[in-house]
Amino acid sequence: MVKAEVITIGDEILFGQITDTNTQWISTELTNIGIRTIRKSSVGDNEDSILEILAEAEKRADVILITGGLGPTKDDITKTTLCKYFDTELYINEEALALVTSFFVKRGRPMTELNRQQAALPKNSTYIPNHWGTAPGMWFERNGKVFVSMPGVPFEMKSLMTHAILPKLQSFFKTAVIHHKMLRTIGIGESFLAERIEAWEDALPSHIKLAYLPSFGQVRLRLTATGTDLAQLQKDTQAEVDKVMPLIANFVYGYDDDEIETVVGKLLKERGQTLATAESCTGGYVSHLITKIPGSSQYFMGGVVSYSNDVKMQQLGVSPDTLATDGAVSEQTVIQMAERVRQRLQTTYGISASGIAGPDGGSDQKPVGTIWIAVAGPDNTVTQKLQLGKFREQNIQFTSVYLLNLLRKQMLGI
Numbered sequence: 409m410v411k412a413e414v415i416t417i418g419d420e421i422l423f424g425q426i427t428d429t430n431t432q433w434i435s436t437e438l439t440n441i442g443i444r445t446i447r448k449s450s451v452g453d454n455e456d457s458i459l460e461i462l463a464e465a466e467k468r469a470d471v472i473l474i475t476g477g478l479g480p481t482k483d484d485i486t487k488t489t490l491c492k493y494f495d496t497e498l499y500i501n502e503e504a505l506a507l508v509t510s511f512f513v514k515r516g517r518p519m520t521e522l523n524r525q526q527a528a529l530p531k532n533s534t535y536i537p538n539h540w541g542t543a544p545g546m547w548f549e550r551n552g553k554v555f556v557s558m559p560g561v562p563f564e565m566k567s568l569m570t571h572a573i574l575p576k577l578q579s580f581f582k583t584a585v586i587h588h589k590m591l592r593t594i595g596i597g598e599s600f601l602a603e604r605i606e607a608w609e610d611a612l613p614s615h616i617k618l619a620y621l622p623s624f625g626q627v628r629l630r631l632t633a634t635g636t637d638l639a640q641l642q643k644d645t646q647a648e649v650d651k652v653m654p655l656i657a658n659f660v661y662g663y664d665d666d667e668i669e670t671v672v673g674k675l676l677k678e679r680g681q682t683l684a685t686a687e688s689c690t691g692g693y694v695s696h697l698i699t700k701i702p703g704s705s706q707y708f709m710g711g712v713v714s715y716s717n718d719v720k721m722q723q724l725g726v727s728p729d730t731l732a733t734d735g736a737v738s739e740q741t742v743i744q745m746a747e748r749v750r751q752r753l754q755t756t757y758g759i760s761a762s763g764i765a766g767p768d769g770g771s772d773q774k775p776v777g778t779i780w781i782a783v784a785g786p787d788n789t790v791t792q793k794l795q796l797g798k799f800r801e802q803n804i805q806f807t808s809v810y811l812l813n814l815l816r817k818q819m820l821g822i
Contacts, residue, residue, distance in 0.1 A: 409634070410442065410443045410581045410583050411446045411470050411471070412435075412445045412446065412469050412470065412473060413445070413447045413465040413468055413472050413473070414447075414473045414475075415448075415450075415461055415465060415472065415473070415475070416430060416448075416474075416476050416560070417450075417451055417452075417453065417458060417474060417486055417560070418476040418560060419453050419483075421450050421476070422450060422451075428450065430475045430560065430562055431475075434475075435448070437574060438574075438577075439586050440586075441574055441583055442584045443470075446468060446469060447465070447468060447469070449461050449465070453483050453484070455488075455492070458477075458485070458486070458493075459489060459492065459493055462493050462555075463493075466553055466555075470581065471553070471554050471556070471581075472553070472554070473558070473573075474555065474556065474557045475557075475558050475559065475560045477489075478526075478557065478558075478560070479543065480522040480526055480542070481522070486557060487528065487530065487557075490530055490533070490546070490548070490555075491530045494530060494548060494550070496530045496531045498530060499529065500524070501527050501529045501535050504535055504537070504544045505527035507527075507537055507538070507544075508523060523542065526542045526543055527544070529546055532548065533547060534548075536556075536558075536568060536572050538564060540564045541559055541563075541564040543559040545557065545558045545559070545572065545573065547576065554577065554580060554581075558573070584634050584635065586632060587633045587634075587638060587641040587645060588630055588631065588632050588633075589631040589633075589646070589649060589663070590628050590630050590631075590663060590665075591628070591629040591649065591652075591656075591660055592629075592661055592662045592663065592668075593626060593629065593656060593659040593661070594625055594659060594809060595658075595659050598620050598622045601620070604655055605629075605655055608648075608652045612648060613644065613648075615635055615641075615644070616645060617631070617632045617633075617634075618630070618632075619632065624802065624806050625805070625806045625809040626668075629652075631649070658822060661816060668697075668816065669698055669701055669812055671816060672812050672816050672819075673698065673701045673703070673704055675816065675820075676757075677703070677707055679819075681819075682707050682708070682709050682755040682757070683698070683708050683756065683758075683815075684708075684709050684749045684750055684753035684758050684759075685712070685749065685758070685759055686714055686724055686745035686749040686758065686759070686760040686761075687711060687713050687714070687760070687761055688713075688715055688720070688745070688761060688762035688763070689737075689761055689763040689764065689765045689803070689804065689807065690804050690807050690811075691713060691715065693805070693808045694759070694808045694811055694812065695708070695711045697812065698812075709753045709754075709755050712724055720736065720741070720745065724744070724749060726745060726748065730744060735774070736762055737764055737778055737779070739782075739791050741762055741780070742760045742761065743782050743784070743789050743791060745760035745762065745782065746759055746783060746784035750784045756785065756786060757783060758784040759781070759782065759783050759784070759811055759812075759814075760781065760782045761780070761781045761807050761808075761811050762779070763778055763794070763803070763807065764776050764778050765779075765803045765804055765807075766798045766799065767798050767799070776797075777794070777795055777796035777797050777798060778793075778795060779795075780792070780794070781807065781810060781814055782814075783811075783814050783818045785819075790814065792810065792814055794806070
């Protein structure tokens with residue numbers, strides 16, 4: 409197995425001023441060509457720190473991928489530090505200079521000396537042209553190890569990786585094939601899921617590994633198969649999926665890149681059905697999940713964020729007696745919210761949520777995290793009571809996922 413380490417360089421990452429999305433993307437792409445990422449590191453714009461992490465990475469990995477610190481200003485020190493690490497010096501690469509010059513000419517901008525220095529490369533590196541920016545990529549080889557330095561701008565980095573670096577890595581290393589298969593579950597905790605499938609997990613073939621990836625209200629089961637024949641690995645993982653599905657079918661809502669909102673949207677679209685939302689404690693987050701899917705206008709008609717009791721009564725027609733007797737956080741209230749929004753927007757389904765998201769506002773009878781959800785359909789209305797924690801954002805996300813899953817189950821009759 410070829411091992412890789414990914415290093416991001418820049419004080420702005422350590423200060424939390426920007427989010428590092430590069431390493432996640434890089435690791436995914438490396439996996440697709442059979443290279444396993446064993447470590448990710450972030451380091452500031454400090455020569456000693458960069459030299460130290462490079463030396464450590466060289467001991468651990470076969471491929472060291474570096475992003476960031478290739479700009480024209482004095483705080484960008486990656487190239488000079490790489491020169492020190494590989495005991496070399498910078499020189500103006502004429503091919504790189506021509507490309508940088510062309511970049512500025514096409515945009516009608518003057519070429520400064522700082523811009524010219526973008527074409528300065530370590531003498532023992534291989535130049536990787538950057539057709540999407542001014543900072544070139546650099547490829548180093550030493551003792552069978554490969555170092556690649558790339559710009560930190562995600563668009564530029566991805567373009568270099570896709571068109572030049574990944575193909576070059578594939579030709580340099582004889583890599584194994586790695587195949588992932590993901591099962592996505594909702595409504596069962598990680599430990600309960602592990603107990604349910606323990607015997608199946610223990611019997612997995614040696615070339616297939618299982619990982620549990622929990623998130624808000626969900627657990628993803630990732631099967632990773634390693635070998636030399638992709639078709640055979642796909643066949644082997646599917647055989648294991650077929651074995652485990654009878655044990656967890658009621659909790660599995662999708663596979664691989666499926667999200668619950670995508671699955672629900674696909675069901676609605678295939679059936680020519682429509683949906684409306686009535687949200688209280690989720691504050692429109694359910695509608696956000698639904699509408700971030702392209703084409704959702706075909707099935708999502710709209711919603712009401714009925715945060716106050718007045719809006720529940722005036723816009724949705726929730727009974728004042730119900731609110732006075734049972735309260736806003738109650739089964740009767742969410743039933744009326746779901747049924748009324750369905751009626752008023754004339755949709756196939758209406759869904760609703762009302763609860764105490766926190767961190768305060770609870771009582772002994774209804775502590776923080778008490779939430780009711782409902783789905784009203786053509787034939788009946790179903791409800792579910794959730795008892796979540798004290799963290800507001802988590803409660804909103806959990807509730808939204810569980811509500812969409814309740815809708816999915818109602819549509820499928822499970």
